[in-house]
Amino acid sequence: MSAWAQHLPALQVGVPLLTTPIIVLLRPHGLAWAAATLTSCFTFFIAVMLTLAVLDGQQVQYSMGGWPAPHGIALSVDAFSAILLLIVTGASTVALLAARQIVNAEIEASRQPLFYTAWLLALAGFVGILVSADAFNIFVFMEISSLASYVLIAGGSDRRALPAVFKYLVMGTIGATFYLIGIGLIYLMTGTLNLADMEVRIREVSDQKPILVAAGFITIGLALKAAVFPLHLWLPNAYTYAPVPVTVFLAACSTKVSLYLLLRFDFFLFQPNLLNHNIQFSYFIMPLAILAILAASSLAMIERNLKRLLAYSSIAQVGYILLGASLVSLIGLTASVIHMFNHALAKAALFLCVACLATRCVNLRIDSLRGVAKQMPWTMAAFLLAGLSLIGVPGTAGFISKWYLITAALDEGLLGVGLIVVVAAGSLMAVYYLWRVIEVAYFDKTNEGTKIVGEAPLGILVVCWLVVLSNYYFGLAPWLSTTLSSAAAQILLGQVP
Amino acid sequence: MDWLGVYYYWAFAALLMIGFYAVIAKSNLIKKLIGLSMFQSAVFLLYITMGKIDDGTAPIYHEGVSQQIFSNPLPQVLILTAIVVGISTVALGLGIIVRIQEEYGSIEEHEILGIDER
Amino acid sequence: MYYVVVIATFATMGLALVRALLGPSVYDRVLAVNMFGTKTVLVLIVIAFLYGRPDFLDLAMAYALINFVGVLAVLVFFRTRAQREPTETKGKD
Amino acid sequence: MTVFFGVFLLTLLLIVAIAMVRTDNLFVAVMLGGIFSLLMATIFFLLDAPDVALTEAAVGAGVSTVLYLAALALTAEREKIHTVHQIKALVVVTTTALLVIFATFDNVQFGDPTAPVHVHVGPWYLENTQRYMDIPNVVTAILGSFRGYDTLGELFVVFTAGIGVLFLLGARPKKDTEAAETLIPQQSETSEGLRNYLIPRLTGRLLVPIILLFGLYVQFHGEYSPGGGFQAGAIIATGIILYALLEGEAAALRVVPQWMLMALMAGGALLYGMVGIVGMLLGGQFLDYSVLADNPVVGQQVGILLIELGVGMTVSGVLLSIFHAFAARDKY
Incomplete structure (x- = not known):
């Protein structure tokens, strides 16, 4: 077994990537789902193994093709990538477990193998970004994941998915191309593509304009892909019209992976080397983060469609993640990373509840959900509990990240007080927009003439509850997430743990 | 290659502008896609320009080639990959456009938005 | 000598491009595009000799073959369009 | 002389690019796209990148022309409205371009064999390819x-x-x-x-x-x-x-x-x-x-x-x- 252990980083990407050509060819259609789910589980298992290795203090490095680092492509896994690997592979597995019935209903049987192939490709792309230590290789895998995500979203049965996905394609490609320009400029000045090597060689040229411009391009390009507030326009419709399992998957990880890259570049590469980078970063990101929290939450407050409401909420959460990072402090970054993890848990749970609802309700407008709690008590209970985690009630995972965020803000003096007000306001707004759903579902009378619908299928419900309970598990015993997050923050700030 | 290099670089900037402008300002989806691939081509130009060495030759050994200055092969490899990524994006984009035409009967962005609002 | 050839070819390329841009009819443009392709092949060959890398003649060959396919695709497109037009005006709306 | 080639081809390239964006006939835009690709490929060739040139020609002038035409046959040949949000576009685009051009005002060397891009990883491949795999x-x-x-x-x-x-x-x-x-x-x-x-x-x-x-x-x-x-x-x-x-x-x-x-x-x-x-x-x-x-x-x-x-x-x-x-x- 130990012989295989050293190959884990390669297997992490290789397993989902190389099973895709086989899944395309699987003819009895249920098989494609089963194979995809199994592969995803196995990928999750590898991610757990890697996390254990990282917690063990090992340096997980891998040279592709046996060529050592600056000449060949290196893979490396540290605490920061490990926590995101857990999020991505976990979200994919959970979403696939819940996907079967919904996909059967929405997508013709003949197209299903293609759908699941695209799913695994997206997974492989995300994972590939996370384990890669080579700037250009990251671009390649970013494109795999983006193209596959476009395909997945276009699987939505509503025709509005198509313009939404086109918009996403255009903005995603612009983001990726900006990233490529930035990498090109850095490469021009340093002659290398390996991130660690880049970090060393950038020191000599750090005062030159191309590097500064490159930092700008990379930050903006990745912010576009991460749906940072004014650049978020592609997200709401893409999430709304995608098939629900896809929304579960993407909401939990696609913006997170871009944020991961954003933090990795801005902190690992630029922060120690560029003069005044921390101030520029704060000035640029903090207003956007505050704006995202307030504006996106307000939009969520008036939104009528449940899925889009949650999509706006996701944009607001990106704001929290960046708010922590924009403080450029150890605890702020810890808050940032831990919120990625906790938000993924909460959002996955909420969208899984939406998946439950989608199996029974014709549409997901909030006013058509009147009285649904009587018919689907388990689903709505899960929604309520997951909502509490999103708001950040003590005992839930969401509370942990808000707690860290507030602690980080307190270190900042007067500015910090202002930030705490923003966080509190954002949470109150979250209470309001989630309450609207709860109120309609629990206290309104069922619409006249709506036929009685039953509880959601057991399979999806079980998965949903599993994720909801994990929100409470990581709220009460946050050892894993806090350990990994603070290690990640230390790595980002260049303090070797 | 001093000022020529800069000229190449500025051509990259100009091309980037033209393509980017088409992506944002045009309402027709195919035109947007054309702009997008032009936008990407500009970046290809950037990379290939930076790989060129004065008086160098292509990095392929050949019997007749006595010169020993070879241009940098690495940017070329990267751009080979990037070109492939570009055509993949275009193909997928065209697929989406065809589906939009079938569902909406139009490929003008503002018309599509109008149809959905009704 | 090579330089003279290159400059002459460049001049032709410029002229072909003018036709392609100005039109007026689509057939002018098709022809101009085709001609432009041919000139590119020539430029490529001359440059290959100029730089002392005649092994790159492969490239010119690829251009020539691909250019042909491009023009043919345009023609087929025209034909389909012409056949479709009547049904399209009736069939849609 | 190379200077002249480069300048001439780049100028043609920019003219073609502008024409592609300006024309309202999508079919013409796609045909010009073929020219654009061929020009681009020739420029790559001039810049010592024959592999890239071959790819660009095969992809740009061949495959992508065919795909665009196939899509056009299924959609519309003419663009209906030229531009929307023109001002927004101009602002964004100009900012980007200024940012890019700003980068040139500092010691960027193109073609200089001692530039950082040509002394670090790149030469290693040129030196060691023969040793490890012996292919030209x-x-x-x-x-x-x-x-x-x-x-x-x-x-x-x-x-x-x-x-x-x-x-x-x-x-x-x-x-x-x-x-x-x-x-x-x-x-x-x-x-x-x-x-x-x-x-x-x-x-x-x-x-x-x-x-x-x-x-x-x-x-x-x-x-x-x-x-x-x-x-x-x-x-x-x-x-x-x-x-x-x-x-x-x-x-x-x-x-x-x-x-x-x-x-x-x-x-x-x-x-x-x-x-x-x-x-x-x-x-x-x-x-x-x-x-x-x-x-x-x-x-x-x-x-x-x-x-x-x-x-x-x-x-x-x-x-x-x-x-x-x-x-x-x-x-x-």
Whole structure:
């Protein structure tokens, strides 16, 4: 077994990537789902193994093709990538477990193998970004994941998915191309593509304009892909019209992976080397983060469609993640990373509840959900509990990240007080927009003439509850997430743990 | 290659502008896609320009080639990959456009938005 | 000598491009595009000799073959369009 | 003199680019796109990048023209409104351009052999390719082996695009039945291609085998001259597309049926993956070819040959599948 252990980083990407050509060819259609789910589980298992290795203090490095680092492509896994690997592979597995019935209903049987192939490709792309230590290789895998995500979203049965996905394609490609320009400029000045090597060689040229411009391009390009507030326009419709399992998957990880890259570049590469980078970063990101929290939450407050409401909420959460990072402090970054993890848990749970609802309700407008709690008590209970985690009630995972965020803000003096007000306001707004759903579902009378619908299928419900309970598990015993997050923050700030 | 290099670089900037402008300002989806691939081509130009060495030759050994200055092969490899990524994006984009035409009967962005609002 | 050839070819390329841009009819443009392709092949060959890398003649060959396919695709497109037009005006709306 | 070439071609390129954006006839824009690609390819050639030039020509002037035309045949030929949000666009674009140009005001050296980009990683490949794998084309060496993992990723990008287009166009449009009835007689006509036109048919039929042969040459000669799996795949696909244009869709599908395309697509990707895994099983790292044979240099050569073959298979399979998916759409 130990012989295989050293190959884990390669297997992490290789397993989902190389099973895709086989899944395309699987003819009895249920098989494609089963194979995809199994592969995803196995990928999750590898991610757990890697996390254990990282917690063990090992340096997980891998040279592709046996060529050592600056000449060949290196893979490396540290605490920061490990926590995101857990999020991505976990979200994919959970979403696939819940996907079967919904996909059967929405997508013709003949197209299903293609759908699941695209799913695994997206997974492989995300994972590939996370384990890669080579700037250009990251671009390649970013494109795999983006193209596959476009395909997945276009699987939505509503025709509005198509313009939404086109918009996403255009903005995603612009983001990726900006990233490529930035990498090109850095490469021009340093002659290398390996991130660690880049970090060393950038020191000599750090005062030159191309590097500064490159930092700008990379930050903006990745912010576009991460749906940072004014650049978020592609997200709401893409999430709304995608098939629900896809929304579960993407909401939990696609913006997170871009944020991961954003933090990795801005902190690992630029922060120690560029003069005044921390101030520029704060000035640029903090207003956007505050704006995202307030504006996106307000939009969520008036939104009528449940899925889009949650999509706006996701944009607001990106704001929290960046708010922590924009403080450029150890605890702020810890808050940032831990919120990625906790938000993924909460959002996955909420969208899984939406998946439950989608199996029974014709549409997901909030006013058509009147009285649904009587018919689907388990689903709505899960929604309520997951909502509490999103708001950040003590005992839930969401509370942990808000707690860290507030602690980080307190270190900042007067500015910090202002930030705490923003966080509190954002949470109150979250209470309001989630309450609207709860109120309609629990206290309104069922619409006249709506036929009685039953509880959601057991399979999806079980998965949903599993994720909801994990929100409470990581709220009460946050050892894993806090350990990994603070290690990640230390790595980002260049303090070797 | 001093000022020529800069000229190449500025051509990259100009091309980037033209393509980017088409992506944002045009309402027709195919035109947007054309702009997008032009936008990407500009970046290809950037990379290939930076790989060129004065008086160098292509990095392929050949019997007749006595010169020993070879241009940098690495940017070329990267751009080979990037070109492939570009055509993949275009193909997928065209697929989406065809589906939009079938569902909406139009490929003008503002018309599509109008149809959905009704 | 090579330089003279290159400059002459460049001049032709410029002229072909003018036709392609100005039109007026689509057939002018098709022809101009085709001609432009041919000139590119020539430029490529001359440059290959100029730089002392005649092994790159492969490239010119690829251009020539691909250019042909491009023009043919345009023609087929025209034909389909012409056949479709009547049904399209009736069939849609 | 090179200066003059460069300036002239770049100027033409910019003129073509502006014309492409300005014209309201999409068909013209696509044709100009062909010119754009050829110009771009020539510029790449001038900049010592023949491999890239070949790819750009095969992809830009060949495949993407065909795909755009296929899409145009299904949509609209004319653009209705020229521009929206012009001011916003100008502001964003100008800012970006200023940012890019701002970068040049500081010690950027192009073409200088002592620039950082030419002294670090790049020269290592030039020095060591002979030693490790003994093939003349350094670009192929990097593509196939040193950065083989990138190429694996690239292969899967193409694969994803293929899957995506098949998935998207596998959907039945809603007003299917009605439209299909009116268009059935016409469909048999369009699928005839240019069979009734003597000159295209004669020259075309002559060229199909030449293109295919040339594709194979590019595939297997990629280690010695510009070319390799991707270019070969694109050229072979172009050859078969030519056949489809001449003899009609149905004839081309008889020669290379759908299942074969699927098998090519998946088979190429699997072949690449298997080479990687075999390397791992034989005790090397993933995608390590030097363990494939007793002599590591031979092992590298075998590995590069195999993965290039995989790339060629997948690329040709994907491009043809995409083409057929668009062309088959005519029926609706």
